[in-house]
Amino acid sequence: MTLDSMRDLLVRELRDLYSAGTMVPKALPALASAVTTRPLRHLLVEYSHEAEAQLDRLEFIFAELGSDPWGLRSRGMEGLVDESVVLLTEHADQAVREAAITAQALRIGHFLMAGYQTACRHARTQWVDTLVEPLTVSLAEIQATAAQLTTMVEHMTPSPPLEAASPA
Numbered sequence: 001m002t003l004d005s006m007r008d009l010l011v012r013e014l015r016d017l018y019s020a021g022t023m024v025p026k027a028l029p030a031l032a033s034a035v036t037t038r039p040l041r042h043l044l045v046e047y048s049h050e051a052e053a054q055l056d057r058l059e060f061i062f063a064e065l066g067s068d069p070w071g072l073r074s075r076g077m078e079g080l081v082d083e084s085v086v087l088l089t090e091h092a093d094q095a096v097r098e099a100a101i102t103a104q105a106l107r108i109g110h111f112l113m114a115g116y117q118t119a120c121r122h123a124r125t126q127w128v129d130t131l132v133e134p135l136t137v138s139l140a141e142i143q144a145t146a147a148q149l150t151t152m153v154e155h156m157t158p159s160p161p162l163e164a165a166s167p168a
Contacts (some may be wrong), residue, residue, distance in 0.1 A: 010122040011067050017115045018069035020059045020077035024108060027081045029065045034088050040098060043148055044105060050141045054112075057134040064130055080108050095156065102153050108115035109146040116142065 003009050025048045032044035062069045084104050090099065116139035123131040 005066060006122060006126055010119065010128075011065065011125060012072065013115060013122060014058060014061060014065075014147050015069055015072035016074045017112070017119060018055065018062070019074035020112060021051055021055045021058060021074055021113065023074065023081050024079050024112070025055075027084050027108070028105065028156075031084055031105060035101055035124060037098055037152075040102060040152055043145065043152070044101075047105065047109075047145050050145065054138040054141065057138055061134055062129050064128075076111055077108070080104070080111060083107075089108045096156065099153065099156050102149055106146060106149050106153070109142050109149065112142050113146065114138065114144070 003012065028044050028048035028051065032041045032048070035041045035044070058069060087097075087100055087104055090097075090100075116135055120132055120135045120139060123129075123135060
């Protein structure tokens with residue numbers, strides 16, 4: 001795809017979001033199944049369902065643009081999903097695992113936030129107001145989930161502090 005216009009850039013951003021969005025509902029249930037804390041598990045499952053609704057909104061947006069959502073693979077999200085798989089294979093204390101999973105879910109959310117913020121901005125500059133609302137709804141969902149994940153991280157049982165290394 002060539003980027004000859006801001007519209008081309010908007011479509012590229014939307015395709016990256018769509019590709020990323022197709023990966024999220026596959027990654028989050030795996031993360032959710034590895035946690036024992038019910039509120040965290042529930043939030044990750046809910047996050048996965050929201051991602052599916054966000055894909056529906058993106059499909060609506062592509063229809064409005066007269067374009068298709070395919071043609072770009074989100075390498076950024078692919079990396080985050082790969083990191084999630086590796087995380088699940090590592091041996092860890094359950095509390096540490098859940099803190100790591102929460103952090104990984106936040107990384108996924110922040111990646112999506114950046115994409116939706118950028119797409120909203122491009123839609124506004126292109127005067128495509130019909131696209132701004134569904135993008136803003138998805139962005140607000142992701143921000144709310146990120147805020148809940150952040151709160152959970154702040155309330156997780158801290159590990160004992162690391163001992164200071166003695167000078168050699």
